[in-house]
Amino acid sequence: MDKIKEKLSPELKWKLKSTISLFSTPLNYVYDFTRYIRYCASGDIYKNRKSLESFILKEYHRLEKGLSLSEPKLNFGESVIKNLYHLVNAHIAKHGGSPIIAQALNTLDAYHDFHQKQNSSCIVNKEENSRLRNLISSGKRYDTGGGTLTISKNSILEESSKSFASLVKSRHSVRQFENTQVCETQIAKAVEISLKTPSVCNRQSTKIYSFSKKEDKEKILSLQNGNKGFGHQASHVLIVTSNLNCFEGAAERNQCYVDGGLMAMTLCYSLHSIGLATCFLNWSATKARDKALHISAKIPDNEVIITLMAVGSMPDDLIVAESPRRSIDEVLVSTQT
Numbered sequence: 454m455d456k457i458k459e460k461l462s463p464e465l466k467w468k469l470k471s472t473i474s475l476f477s478t479p480l481n482y483v484y485d486f487t488r489y490i491r492y493c494a495s496g497d498i499y500k501n502r503k504s505l506e507s508f509i510l511k512e513y514h515r516l517e518k519g520l521s522l523s524e525p526k527l528n529f530g531e532s533v534i535k536n537l538y539h540l541v542n543a544h545i546a547k548h549g550g551s552p553i554i555a556q557a558l559n560t561l562d563a564y565h566d567f568h569q570k571q572n573s574s575c576i577v578n579k580e581e582n583s584r585l586r587n588l589i590s591s592g593k594r595y596d597t598g599g600g601t602l603t604i605s606k607n608s609i610l611e612e613s614s615k616s617f618a619s620l621v622k623s624r625h626s627v628r629q630f631e632n633t634q635v636c637e638t639q640i641a642k643a644v645e646i647s648l649k650t651p652s653v654c655n656r657q658s659t660k661i662y663s664f665s666k667k668e669d670k671e672k673i674l675s676l677q678n679g680n681k682g683f684g685h686q687a688s689h690v691l692i693v694t695s696n697l698n699c700f701e702g703a704a705e706r707n708q709c710y711v712d713g714g715l716m717a718m719t720l721c722y723s724l725h726s727i728g729l730a731t732c733f734l735n736w737s738a739t740k741a742r743d744k745a746l747h748i749s750a751k752i753p754d755n756e757v758i759i760t761l762m763a764v765g766s767m768p769d770d771l772i773v774a775e776s777p778r779r780s781i782d783e784v785l786v787s788t789q790t
C-alpha cells in the first residue's frame with residue numbers, strides 16, 4: 454500500500470484523500486438532519502421551556518420592530534398580539550413566569566401606549582397585562598425592558614468611540630434611515646476593516662456584495678422577509694457570501710456559516726464604528742428563494758448566501774427596538790470551582 458502511495462503524484466494523492474472524505478459527507482448531513490429534526494421546535498413549539506420562550510421572544514420582537522419604524526402602522530400585528538397572549542398564557546401555565554414573559558408584557562404595554570399617544574384604540578388590554586404580571590410576580594413590574602428606546606445619533610457616535618465595550622453596547626439594529634446616500638468610500642472603508650476578520654486557516658472564503666441602485670435593492674429586498682416598513686429607506690443593501698470552493702470533506706460542511714457569520718459581524722461593527730446605521734436581514738431561505746436571490750444578485754452558485762444587511766445614514770433622533778438580553782447567568786457556563 455505504501456509503495457502504491459509513493460508512486461502517486463501529489464495531485465492524485467490530494468484528490469484521493471478529499472474524495473474519500475467526501476464519501477462520509479452524506480452520513481454527516483444525515484447526522485445534522487436527525488439532530489435538527491429531533492431538537493428543533495417544528496411540530497411542537499410547546500415541547501420545552503426554551504422553545505416556548507424563543508417563540509414568545511420572536512413574537513414580541515415583531516411588535517418591538519414595528520414600533521421602531523419611522524412610521525409605525527396603527528394596529529399593526531393584531532394576529533401577532535393574539536398569538537403572543539396565547540403563548541404567554543401557555544408559558545405561565547406550564548413554567549410560571551420568567552424575564553422573557555415580563556419583556557413580552559412590557560412590549561404589549563409599549564404598543565398600547567403608542568396607540569394612546571396617537572389617540573387610537575388597540576387590542577392590547579393593559580389590565581390583562583397587569584393581571585398576567587400579578588400571576589408571575591405579585592404585580593411587580595420586572596425591570597427587564599421590552600419595547601423601544603429613543604436615542605440620539607450624537608449619543609451613539611460619542612459612545613461608539615469610547616472603548617470596544619461601548620462600541621458593542623451602542624450598536625442597535627436601526628430600522629429608520631435618513632434619506633441620504635451613503636458614500637461608496639464609507640462602505641469600502643468598513644469592508645477594508647472587516648478584512649481582518651479571522652477565518653479557518655486564513656482561507657478567507659467570504660465576499661461582500663454591495664447594492665445601491667434602487668432597482669437592484671428593490672429586487673433583492675422583495676425576496677427577503679424581514680425588511681417591511683424600512684428596507685426601502687436603506688442606502689445600501691449588502692450580501693455576505695462564503696465560497697464552498699474553499700472547503701473540503703465532511704468535517705467542513707458547515708464551515709462557510711462560521712466564517713461568513715464572523716465576517717458579517719465584523720462588517721456590522723465596522724459600519725457602526727464609522728457612524729453608519731445597520732440592520733441585519735436574515736437569509737433563512739429555502740431552495741426556491743435562495744436560487745432566486747442567486748440569480749437576481751448575480752451571485753455564483755458556489756457561494757453560499759450567509760446574510761443580508763441594510764445600511765443607511767442615521768437620523769438625528771431615532772427609535773430602536775429595545776431587544777433586551779438574557780442575563781449572564783443564563784449564558785456563561787463556567788466550570789471553575
Ligand SMILES: Cc1cc2nc3c(=O)[nH]c(=O)nc-3n(C[C@H](O)[C@H](O)[C@H](O)COP(=O)(O)O)c2cc1C
Binds near residue numbers: 518680735
Ligand atoms: C442573522 C440575523 C438576521 C436578522 N434578520 C433580521 C430581519 O430580517 N429583519 C429585522 O428587522 N431584523 C433582523 N435582525 C436583527 C435582530 O432582530 C436584532 O439583531 C436583535 O433583535 C438584537 O437587537 P439589536 O441588533 O438591536 O441589538 C437580524 C439579526 C441577525 C443577527
